[in-house]
Amino acid sequence: MGLLDGRVAIVTGASRGIGAEIARRFAAEGAAVAVVARTTQAGMSPLAGTIGETVAEIRAAGGVAVAVPANLSQPAEREQLVAAATRELGTPDILVNNAAVTYFTRVEDFTPKRYALMFAVQVEAPFHLATLVAPGMRERGAGWILNISSIAARHPVMPPGPFAGRGGTVYGMCKAAIERFSTGLAAELYPDNVAVNALSPTKVVPTPGTLFHHLTSGDDDPNSEHAAVMAQAALMLCHRQPHSLTGRITYSQELLAELGVAVPQAP
Secondary structure, three states: OOOOOOOEEEEEOOOOHHHHHHHHHHHHOOOEEEEEEOOOOOOOOOOOOOHHHHHHHHHHOOOEEEEEEOOOOOHHHHHHHHHHHHHHHOOOOEEEEOOOOOOOOOHHHOOHHHHHHHHHHHHHHHHHHHHHHHHHHHHHOOEEEEEEOOHHHOOOOOOOOOOHHHOOHHHHHHHHHHHHHHHHHHHHHHHHOEEEEEEEOOOEOOOHHHHHOOOOOOOOOOOEOOHHHHHHHHHHHOOOOHHHOOOOEEEHHHHHHHHOOOOOOOO
């Protein structure tokens, strides 16, 4: 018996990286997973990975998954993805908001279009998707919403470190917003037995995105952690009795240590 047997999960940004690892982990624990992202074909993105590949890996391992393409910057496509997931798999019990579009640009050089896109995908989409799945969770008497954040949400120290000039201010703004949204929504949905949490990696996870932005050199980087660590921590936040673990802004390795769960090692 898997920890998520009978559950339906939506995982956004699941064509690669942390999202794909969470989708695979949840499916291995018995969840039927809607794998959501824009990338449906190789070559659509400069980064490797497609939702079809993630679904194929899950099915090859004996799991249940469907690919749901969606541009999360568009409200209509958010509504369509929840409708498609519900039609294909059933009412969602779990929502993992992991999708991100990120530009590392100094504030004075940030274009309005890129600024709006980052907030649309990383703040507005999680907000909207939560409103779409919450009624079903309320009806079923339980639910779990997990927002993937980052250490970038923390305020910079002064004097700033060597990476302060890389242009991470807007990214940090998005993640700070999602953390405050998580705790606020957790309080609102507490009476409905729906857990809402924000989870960040303790260290940088080597993914196609972080490697592209030169945030890490790979799995052998001592300041990195494998995506499996985030997937294990996400599982801990998405299966327990909702009132027992909600309203948390937490970090992967610290959460696993608190719960007495071993930190997965890189394959």
